[in-house]
Amino acid sequence: MYGPSDSASKDLWVDIDHLDKEKVKIHGILSNTHRQAARVNLSFDFPFYGHILHEVTVATGGFIYTGDVLHRMLTATQYIAPLMANFDPSVSRNSTVRYFDNGTALVVQWDHVHLQDNYTLGSFTFQATLHSDGRIVFAYKEIPISVTQISSVNHPVKVGLSDAFVVVHKTQQIPNIRRRTIYEYHRVELQKAKISNTSAVEMMPLPTCLNFQSCGPCISAQIAFNCSWCNKLQRCSSGFDRHRQDWVDSNCPDETKEKVCDGIPDTTRPPPFTTTLLPPMTTGSKLFTTLSSAPSTSQWQTSMPTEDDTKIALHLKDTGASPADSATEKKGGSLHTGLIVGILFIILIMVGAMLVSVYMYHHPTSAASLFFIERRPSRWPAMKFRRGSGHPAYAEVEPAGQEKEGFIVSEQC
Template sequence: GFIYTGEVVHRMLTATQYIAPLMANFDPSVSRNSTVRYFDNGTALVVQWDHVHLQDNYNLGSFTFQATLLNDGRIIFGYKEIPVAVTQISSTNHPVKVGLSDAFVVVHRIQQIPNVRRRTIYEYHRVELQMSKITNLSAVEMIPLPTCLQFASCGPCVTAQIGFNCSWCSKLQRCSSGFDRHRQDWVDSGCPEESKDKICEKNIDTTETPPYSTTTLLPTTTKFRVLTTTRGSITSHLPTSLPTEDDTKIALHLKDNG
């Protein structure tokens, strides 16, 4: 039970990039009553897992829950039917997680080996929710805090005091900390070098930015991990073993056609 919104499909999805109201070894095919539905009205996307069962423990009962992504950045997890404590769900055949994680992918060319590219996956933030709080008829609302990407001009960007080291890249006309999904463009455009000098070309724009809530409803933990894959002319197969709860510790190295 998780949503993936990235552009590159890779084996480490359950480790680095997910929106998971309840990630576990669910299999809708084991019951005719199980469905996964979604609805988008332009301001909110709702995904609902309805009467789904665990593939490796059908007798635990059915689970019904949903995730709502709103266009103002809020994310809401709602739980209607949770027949057992989430902490009791086995992670032997699939990770069990409740929360968020995001990462960016950067592609590097290896000069010593022609036609080979190294793809590195960086996880830059994770929110882990307390599983014992996930019960019948419960809900969790996550409210986004301000980030560098909200600033549209140099002045407000370089003077921002929001807990991030914001820098302005004139070539991209973008404000960033350098650690988001646009990392590849940021590096390719030479923005890390430009960002060392926090001086705007024109007078600092004093336009006020709208107020943002800084109330954090949930404890968050920030982790930075690097997972590397390599693409080249040699073909090999991915490991056939299933991911486990320790999959977040794997550094995956592979070669495939690229």
């Protein structure tokens, strides 16, 4: 992050006014509407969390949506947000949404945009630049007030990145209907207080498991992700990326337990449930689903399962231990001895359950946490999106024909 006194702040700002006017496009609809989004095709391959994107969706609210599934709640996850807020370009003739693609980078600029619920605060001018090497730059030219003072009552205020994977489930209650669940597995939240006039943020991408194309380099990779190789898919992954559905459907989690290449065990791998953490740049997590909810997953953040999810994990553990209690008591030989053994066994189970809960509390993306996530009963309650839930509805400028609404959210504490 660079402040106003850093020369890099000025260097990272792209002066669109001095570029080729024929290549700088002013989006007429986005520049005159509120809560609208439009797709923009990229002339280059843009890697985002290791995934190659060929198009993005630019929104009037100061962010870029990167997901494949378009829905009205674009502010929830899968975004690149230099300054997400309740901007309304239609309230001023000087407000525009412009973008420029030179073949190696896309620059999107929100120019002189105002907040709909507080027009008198002044105009904001900022931009996001996506580079072909995965680098992302946020640059700010005009920020009239502190970002921390922007109201989030009618629209979330975010500065950072987010990505998620989509999992499709078949529902037993309604034939031929599938439930689509969106898990936000990673988020980067930048310090809003440091966003000011002539400031900038430059984010460099870390290597991911998806970069490795063969088994050997994959399982021996010394990066900040726990990489595994799936022979069936011929793919390297941590299990947490946009290909999660294929990874699970192909039984890759079971296949990768042995950590082998061509029958040779890999002795350099850490033991199960060992994770390597990234710097603590991320906080919070949510998940979004069409019919039901489950705990969110993020290996690099301080979030944890919700209270209901913790109770479910303990409930499943206790249920599975009941037969063992009965068997232990029968083997005791005497009522007194059996009672003592039974009490000790129950105490051990409770201590074990507490340790498991604490582990899942701090490692929501571990195999143990996912076990309970994927087996969560559908009868557990979920909350539907409401207008006051903090996720306003966005409409696509050019609808793709099929409406994608009706998402359900379970908030993370």
